[in-house]
Amino acid sequence: MRLTLEIWRQKNGSDPGRFVTYEVEANEHMSFLEMLDVLNQGLIAKGEEPVAFDNDCREGICGMCGFLIDGQAHGPNHPGTVCQLHMRFFHDGQKLRLEPWRAAAFPIVKDLVVNRSALDRIIAAGGYNSVRTGSAPEANAILINKNDSDQAMEAAACIGCGACVAACPNAAAALFTGAKITQLSLLPQGQPERYIRVINMAGQHESEGFGHCTSIGECQAVCPAGIKIEVIARMNKDFIRASLKRRETTPPATISKSGSPYA
């Protein structure tokens, strides 16, 4: 099959960027990224610079890949990442437009590659249980209801790819943040830091320049890990309770971007 691709090319963060049109010959057995490999090999042969795109495991779990195909995060086959998308979902002569995640909090590095370190800083702000290495109690000492554990697992399945942000008209990372908060708040081990966690993570989310959630649901529709929007409801509930509990204390500490090693 022959495809026409309009791909966003941008040399670096200061280049304004533009769409460039390419033709590529593919077959239905290829993955979408293998099709781009073929395009890139052709570009190298012509002495042109290949299209930069992030990818690593190519099994849909590492969360490194992702871009928009005709405006859809990870393309038309949901749920799944773009590395798991195969060319049989496309037909000969089709024209596709590829562009990077678009969000103020995800500055473009090059072509389809963006900087998602804001998500790491949200986790650093509180996405953990503080437990010293070697100090944990016997694993079966605390029993956990299977239902809670299963729901925690569903939320924990988030791969941190950023598709939810790219799909959200407000560019909110609420699905991402809510997923981690939900996982930890469903488990007994997550209770001691439950409310400080939600305050700090939500505060970091805001300071990174992500928008607010207005319950549109686009995030859930594109999430390759099947995270449900109820994690945002759980986060909001905890946030309100936390705000009441913490009225007299100081505002949350956020991690600065400038002082960060990711700059």
Place this chain on the structure above:
Amino acid sequence: MTDLNSKIPAGPLEKKWDEHKAHLKLVNPANKRKHTVIVVGTGLAGASAAASLGEMGYKVLSFCFQDSPRRAHSIAAQGGINAAKNYQNDGDSVYRLFYDTIKGGDFRAREANVYRLAQVSVNIIDQCVAQGVPFGREYSGTLANRSFGGAQVSRTFYARGQTGQQLLLGAYQALMKQVSAGTVVHHSRREMLELVVVDGRARGIVTRNLVTGKIESHVADAVVLCTGGYGNTFYLSTNAKGCNASAIWRAHRKGAFFANPCYTQIHPTCIPKSGEYQSKLTLMSESLRNDGRVWVPKKKGDHRPPNEIPEDERDYYLERVYPSFGNLAPRDVSSRQAKYACDEGRGVGPGGLGVYLDFGDGIKRLGKKVIDERYGNLFEMYERITGDDPHVVPMRIYPAVHYTMGGLWVDYNLMSSIPGLFVGGEANFSDHGANRLGASALMQGLADGYFVLPFTVSDYLASGGYAKVDTNHAAVKDAEREVQGRLDKFLAINGKNSVDHFHRALGEIMWEDCGMARSKESLTRALEQIPKLQEQFWSDLRVTGAGADLNQELEKAGRVADFFELAQLLCYDALKREESCGGHFRVEHQTPDGEAKRNDAEFAYVAAWEWKGADETPELHKEPLVYENIQLATRSYK
């Protein structure tokens, strides 16, 4: 030949680690922040080591080449993690886990290391549960277990099919907590391109900032490499695209011995290659062989669709050759049999490189519902990739390179032959011998990172004896110049062929001549062909773009240049190991019925190779494997 001192403590096996740990030196709390430790790699071993060292109060510099520490390839591990908890009351114990691991490794691992691994396995589960890792549970609220290959007990803990992901995220979160606390400074999109050695000790690294192209140096009092295995030497493997051996190979060239490079694991159940453009291979969990039957047509070149081939014209070869283990024969054995069938011209699918894994009987026996409960997600994954529904058409599978047991040589303290250079996880050689059992890689990564390195690195730092070093030191400047020189060289070749072209060609040689079955003839051929291809690489390579930019071709060029050198050591080690053991199968050394034949009298040793220069033969150092507690035995699965 220098003396290889493995520093295994004296005393009874079960007391070695506790006694040793009790006598390791400590660093005073006020002095800890004066010490800097570099940790390269953020997989299970790296993230857990960096988090633990940071928490202890050291100043930790952490590095990964991906855009976030959460992407490391540990994340892709599916099945589970072993631990000797004996929650199932099925007779498990530390000793049994130790014995199964030693036996699974075909008696080519160190007793003391493996015993320690089994001991700390129980602490790993406690740690992860406290972190909030949502392991599978029973309705009673206790942790659930499943069984895995090579064991008669149920000791594998799991989080659905995403155990590696959940364990890694636990370690990553612990790491990010220390980033927030200020004890760890993390650097993403940085690739280590050189090790800095001062006065014979590892004192720093040179990295390239993959976004700006800047060459940066970092100095420290100790360097820890947790940078994974070298499976991508074969180009096609189940490793992530970015997995590479440059960190350990650069360290090897600076004096760290490389142990048992020929021990590579080939996993029997992967989705076969579908064309020349294939970029990587995807694993299908070993658990599928519980209810799937493996077969090929009896006739050569039988191109009929599988469902049109009648029962009596099918060869269920694993059941035929190994009547007692059948389709559950271990990884190395099953892989080899698949190769034999395809070599005979009975393989199926494009190029005849595939065998069927058929669920027809399983569905008839148990019903579609039960099969879906057990394997539903794997069936979906297979269908997503191939477009075929395994309920209707048998899966097509083929073996693929999956894991490398070899790696940098380390002593009992996980320190390499360069003082101050520690190595953890898949990057070292220490615990799996010649073959790794399922669910043991996660266990080893976390054991090294949480429970071994923090103590042994402290001991090294407390021992002192090294001068202050800064980034203006001559050794640092030399290393920077070397790195810059190499990068400039890649960009200046201006040849015709891309990095992938050469990498794919290297992979083909490795797979054909140093893959599932190796012989003196094939290895000699590989050792002639690889240098020729390497020469072409250095004269005909085309790297587009510039150095001062995100340049993925330039990144790949450096990695493949190192794979070329490593590939030769791998083949050389395979040539010199005149026996078959675990993942290393020499066709000259087999029993009359085609099984691996070990030679304990001559080869019960660790082969640790010393780099002597680009055109020199590496020097072999032997560490004899002494078994004080177990009897060497022959593995049989008939």
